[in-house]
Amino acid sequence: MRVLVLPVLLLTLALGGCAAEQKSVLAGGSSITATVANPVGPVDLYRAKNVYSATLKLAVSYREFCWSKPYAALVADPITRPVCQDRRKVVRAMQAADTKANAAIKTAENFVRRNPTLSAVSVVGAAWQAVTDFQAAVPRAGA
């Protein structure tokens, strides 16, 4: 009986992978051999990149706003002073946050490209978090 166990097991697994209705355990099914379309992947990453792009424009907008006038004029104005008086520190913080966000997005892109059937949830999640952190580094001018 023991002699038959391994071939039967292998046959079961093979059939499990081939059956049209079998779902992968990664998708809530029971098959450990069925492939799964990437549940988190290119479209999520694309959304993250668009939000990242919009955040970058906001960061650039801040920088250009706070260098649109001499520093003395910016700090003399009660509206621009709180936004721009630490402009150099703010820009450096935005640059650092952007470097991390960009790196996280690149990591996610490489993973999705190389692993089309694996879930990209952790790398895309990390990319989203990095983009959120970048958003937090950008002051809300005029808010």
Add this chain to the structure above:
Amino acid sequence: MSDLQSILDAVNLGLSVVKRVADMGGSVVPYASTLSNAIGVVQQLVKTGADVAEEIQAITDTFSKPMPAQGDLDRLDATIAASRARLHAPLPPAEPGEED
């Protein structure tokens, strides 16, 4: 501006769909709140006059259309690269009264 508002409304609608899936324990990245922060970013950009119509439309389209063509992906990468270059350009020297 009214076109932009209707696009923002569409994105908000899309967000509510994503959030419902997330609340039901669906296998989505828990980024619904981050995506809703994106609305704040977009609205801020509208206030400062920065052009983000392209990004808004792209996010809206992800809820109703297939993945964009390679040309659109390349265009997004080029936009990102150009923005990064401007953000990371060396700062001008500190002015009188300004800390470096």
